[in-house]
Amino acid sequence: xxxxxxAGNWKLNKTIAEAVELVSEIKSQADGVTNVDIVVCPVxxxxxxxNKIVAGSNVGLGAQDLYWEDSGAFTGEVSVPLLKDxxxxxxxxxxxxxxxxxxETNETVNxxxxxxxxxxxxxxxxxxxxxxxxxxxxxxxxVKDHVENSLKGFSxxxxxxxxxxxxxxWAIGTGKTASPAQAQEIHNFxxxxxxxxxxxxxxxSMRIQYGGSVKPENAKELMGQKDIDGALxxxxxxxxxxxxxxxxxx
Ligand code: 13P
Numbered sequence: 001x002x003x004x005x006x007a008g009n010w011k012l013n014k015t016i017a018e019a020v021e022l023v024s025e026i027k028s029q030a031d032g033v034t035n036v037d038i039v040v041c042p043v044x045x046x047x048x049x050x051n052k053i054v055a056g057s058n059v060g061l062g063a064q065d066l067y068w069e070d071s072g073a074f075t076g077e078v079s080v081p082l083l084k085d086x087x088x089x090x091x092x093x094x095x096x097x098x099x100x101x102x103x104e105t106n107e108t109v110n111x112x113x114x115x116x117x118x119x120x121x122x123x124x125x126x127x128x129x130x131x132x133x134x135x136x137x138x139x140x141x142x143v144k145d146h147v148e149n150s151l152k153g154f155s156x157x158x159x160x161x162x163x164x165x166x167x168x169x170w171a172i173g174t175g176k177t178a179s180p181a182q183a184q185e186i187h188n189f190x191x192x193x194x195x196x197x198x199x200x201x202x203x204x205s206m207r208i209q210y211g212g213s214v215k216p217e218n219a220k221e222l223m224g225q226k227d228i229d230g231a232l233x234x235x236x237x238x239x240x241x242x243x244x245x246x247x248x249x250x
Contacts, residue, residue, distance in 0.1 A: 014042060061086075151194075
C-alpha cells in the first residue's frame with residue numbers, strides 16, 4: 001500500500017513571519033494525522049525558521065529547487081548539504097515553472113535528482129504537458145519524455161525513493177483541474193513507463209502525486225483514483241484551512 005503524500009508548494013510567497021504563522025497552524029491542526037505524509041515547501045529564506053516549528057513533528061520540510069554541486073563558485077545557488085542543514089527532507093525538482101522560466105531541462109533535472117538522492121533528500125520530480133501540447137494530442141509523448149529522461153540512470157532502489165508529481169501545466173493556478181479520469185489515465189501511463197524502465201515492484205512502490213488546482217472540494221475524488229497517491233498543492237497550500245481541508249478529505 002502506498003501512503004498518500006500531500007505537499008504544499010508555497011512558490012514565491014510568504015515572509016519568514018508569515019511562513020512561521022502558517023506552518024504553526026498547519027502543525028497544530030495536523031497533530032495526530034498519521035495516515036498521510038504532510039510536507040511544506042517554503043521559500044529558501046524561510047526554511048530554517050519553519051524547521052524550528054516542524055522539527056520532530058509529522059510535518060515534513062521540503063525546498064523548491066537545488067543545485068547539484070555541494071559548494072563552490074556558483075553564485076545564487078543552494079546545495080543539498082545546505083538544504084539538509086536547514087532541516088529539509090524533501091526537494092521539489094523540475095517544476096514546470098522552472099522548466100518554463102528558468103531553463104530547466106530533463107538533463108538538469110536528472111543531475112539534480114542524482115544529487116538529491118546521493119545526499120539523502122527525497123526528490124519530488126515534476127512532469128507534465130502544457131495546454132498547447134495537450135490540444136495537439138502530445139500529452140503522452142511529453143510525459144514519456146519527462147519521465148524517461150529526468151529519471152534516467154537510477155537503480156531500482158534509488159527509484160523507490162523518488163516521488164513523481166504529474167502536473168499538467170494547463171491546470172496550474174488556473175482553477176481548471178484535470179478530471180479524476182484524465183489524471184488517472186496519465187498516472188497509470190506513468191506507472192507503466194516506470195514498469196518498462198524497471199519492473200513491477202518499482203512501479204507499484206513509487207508514489208505519483210497529482211498537482212494542478214487541487215482544493216478541498218476535489219481532493220477526495222482525485223485521491224480516490226487507483227494510481228494517484230497524493231497531491232502537490234500550490235494556491236490552496238497558502239492557507240491552513242484549505243491545506244488541511246485537502247488532507248482531511250483524502
Ligand atoms: P495550484 O495548486 O495553484 O494550481 O499549483 C499547483 C502547483 O504548481 C504545485 O506545484
